[in-house]
Amino acid sequence: MTIFLVRRTLIAFLTTFVISIIAFLAIQLPPGDFASVYIQNLIGGPTAPSTVGNLVLEEQLRAELGLDQPQVVQYAKWIWRTVRLDFGTSIEHSVKISEVIGQRLVNTVFLALGTIIFTWVLAVPIGIYSAVKHNSPTDYTVTFVGFLGLAVPDFLLALSLLWIGFTYFDISIGGLYSPEYLEASWSFGKFVDLLKHLWIPAIVLGTAGTAGLIRILRNNLLDELAKPYVVAARARGVPEWKLILKYPVRMALNPFISTLGYLLPFLLSGSVIVSVVLSLPTLGPTLLRALIVEDLYLASTIVLMLGVLTVIGTLLSDIMLVVFDPRIKIAE
Amino acid sequence: MTDTRDSALLSINGLKVHYPTDEGVVKALDGVSLDILPGQTLGVVGESGCGKSTIGRAILQILDKPGRVVDGEMMWNARESGGQTLDIAIQNPDGHEMRAMRGGDVAMVFQEPMTSFSPIHTIGNQMSEAILLHQDKTPAEAREWSIELMNMVGIPNAPQRFHEYSYQLSGGLRQRAMIAMAISCSPKLLIADEPTTALDVTTQAQILDLLRKLQEEQKMAIMLITHNLGVIAEMADAVVVMYLGKAVESGPVDDIFHRPKHPYSQGLLRSIPSVQAVGHEKLPSIAGSIPHPFNRPSGCTFGPRCPSFMPGACDASVPRYMTLDGTRQKVSCFLHHPPEEVEEVPSDD
Incomplete structure (x- = not known):
């Protein structure tokens, strides 16, 4: 177990290092850089003709920002700062990156957690019920609603909820905090306020995931329910509900544990549009904006952070799998 | 006949189990009758699909969906232990009585010891589970009792094995653990469904020895379900031969092996390879194959494959399952019907 942990942790560090290089380089792949985009916007949009004067200005700006140096040097400087948790300054906003993303990262994590909890709390019991009572009217109803949930785009759901809230209840859905808590520091009151706002985006973002999870869990469980160990447990008199939870459900959940790590980045990239529609202060819109204006440091910091969170998530889910499934140890 | 039924531990009468499917009803059991006597071994033989596992x-009411008991009775005689006679066939499968019976009075050993244990729970966890369900023991006592049982069935290093998983044990040890679990609550009836089929021959012999030894010690009845006539000859006191969801012949093991009456039993016994055989004689086999479940022959279901088929009788009505005069054998065949009954008008069956 110790060897396993040490090995996995080392691999995690290595993976993070590779991610940082790819993140930094990939963001510079599109033509131009922050300087060219900035000047272009100053003189009136992408179609305005560039002049010699502009180009000189652009070069000056580039030199000022250090963007004229070789990429290796830029990367080395950036990563050296980053490992000391000094993420530098956003080129566009001229403020510390930690300030730009700090609160948003917290919001994103809360939103993701809220969505995951919503998805699991709803999907696991429904999935189990639908497998145990498969081909019953309830199962067919759940399947139908589930497919509907899978098919409806989440931004459409968000728009509909906005409209319903505004038309019928005269409330504005959106955001994650009430105005009075927006700038307040963390307190119990702020947390409760967050929970009050969180459930709507959690439902919007979680619907498709819930429907998918129900389907997968139902099918996994149907496979397991017919296995001899279930019949054997039944033959020794274990009560039915206890039997189903203890044996086949535990087995059917294993594949989900291994995918926990990918949930966070999946939710983030999936939530960009919803976050824009519902004006949620999460990382998604910030990343989108940073990529459009080619704010190199802000964008690569966000991508790197997501990478780190994914690596940590995967590491945790690997460890959980080893804990939950004794068969994995012998394979190590 | 009445005397055996009264002394029987379990008396099954005209039991029908049907599986309604989209294509039609599969009659897995189509009126089976048999008696299991206390402390004795009843062998149930037949080809695959004859309903012997069903x-x-x-008996435990753990039929796979959508199977259910549609007719017949299964009288469980609990008088010896001070209880009432209970008809298992009319019990609610999820009811208290059935749950108390499963793993308590009636325990089961399965064919596949590998897949019959959960791969992610320890052997000890599953053994203790059965003990805690049926006995008033603390987890620590259940653990002690499990280890004692494991010693009893010849599992070396029991305290260590208790914490191991099924994949860490060999096939023979797994089946021993399965048996230890089955006897943990001193059942009166042990149903062994092909207990040695998945094991190699040496291990088979060891497991059969173990079952015999435990039967002597625990005074339990064993219902041994198998397609292996050798196993039956070695273990059983009485035999039931099944064909297509029906018992076609039953009786004491010696009578069935030496004086089989039903053409199907005769065919089965002829198809055992003999050690004395010389040269390269072809092993006799029963002609034809098992009919499709939705397309059963009328009259005697064995008719189309029977060497002694009598047109007008065997395809017209179903022979009665009855005791032969002067023997303890029961058979369902027109060859052994009293003459006046052969010409009987066809029944609706």
Whole structure:
């Protein structure tokens, strides 16, 4: 177990290092850089003709920002700062990156957690019920609603909820905090306020995931329910509900544990549009904006952070799998 | 006949189990009758699909969906232990009585010891589970009792094995653990469904020895379901031969092996390879194959494959399952019917 942990942790560090290089380089792949985009916007949009004067200005700006140096040097400087948790300054906003993303990262994590909890709390019991009572009217109803949930785009759901809230209840859905808590520091009151706002985006973002999870869990469980160990447990008199939870459900959940790590980045990239529609202060819109204006440091910091969170998530889910499934140890 | 039924531990009468499917009803059991006597071994033989495993599951009411008992009775005689006679066939499968019976009075050993244990729970966890369900013991006592049982069935290093998983044990040890679990609550009836089929021959012999030894010690009845006539000859006191969801012949093991009456039993016994055989004689086999479940022959279901088929009788009505005069054998065949009954008008069956 110790060897396993040490090995996995080392691999995690290595993976993070590779991610940082790819993140930094990939963001510079599109033509131009922050300087060219900035000047272009100053003189009136992408179609305005560039002049010699502009180009000189652009070069000056580039030199000022250090963007004229070789990429290796830029990367080395950036990563050296980053490992000391000094993420530098956003080129566009001229403020510390930690300030730009700090609160948003917290919001994103809360939103993701809220969505995951919503998805699991709803999907696991429904999935189990639908497998145990498969081909019953309830199962067919759940399947139908589930497919509907899978098919409806989440931004459409968000728009509909906005409209319903505004038309019928005269409330504005959106955001994650009430105005009075927006700038307040963390307190119990702020947390409760967050929970009050969180459930709507959690439902919007979680619907498709819930429907998918129900389907997968139902099918996994149907496979397991017919296995001899279930019949054997039944033959020794274990009560039915206890039997189903203890044996086949535990087995059917294993594949989900291994995918926990990918949930966070999946939710983030999936939530960009919803976050824009519902004006949620999460990382998604910030990343989108940073990529459009080619704010190199802000964008690569966000991508790197997501990478780190994914690596940590995967590491945790690997460890959980080893804990939950004794068969994995012998394979190590 | 009445005397055996009264002394029987379990008396099954006209049991029918049907599986309604989209294509039609599969009659897995189509009126089976048999008696299991206390402390004795009843061998149930037949080809695959004859319904022999279904009987075992019906007794525990753990039939796979959508199968259910549609007719017949299964009288469980609990008088010896001070209880009432209970008709298992009419019990609610999820009811208290059935749950107390499963793993308590009636325990089961399965064919596949590998897949019959959960791969992610320890052997000890699953053994203790059965003990805690049926006995008033603390987890620590259940653990002690499990280890004692494991010693009893010849599992070396029991305290260590208790914490191991099924994949860490060999096939023979797994089946021993399965048996230890089955006897943990001193059942009166042990249903062994092909207990040695998945094991190699040496291990088979060891497991059969173990079952015999435990039967002597625990005074339990064993219902041994198998397609292996050798196993039956070695273990059983009485035999039931099944064909297509029906018992076609039953009786004491010596009578069945030396004086089989039903053409199907005769065919089965002829198809055992003999050690004395010389040269390269072809092993006799029963002609034809098992009919499709939705397309059963009328009259005697064995008719189309029977060497002694009598047109006008065997395809017209179903022979009665009855005791032969002067023997303890029961058979369902027109060859052994009293003459006046052969010409009987066809029944609706």
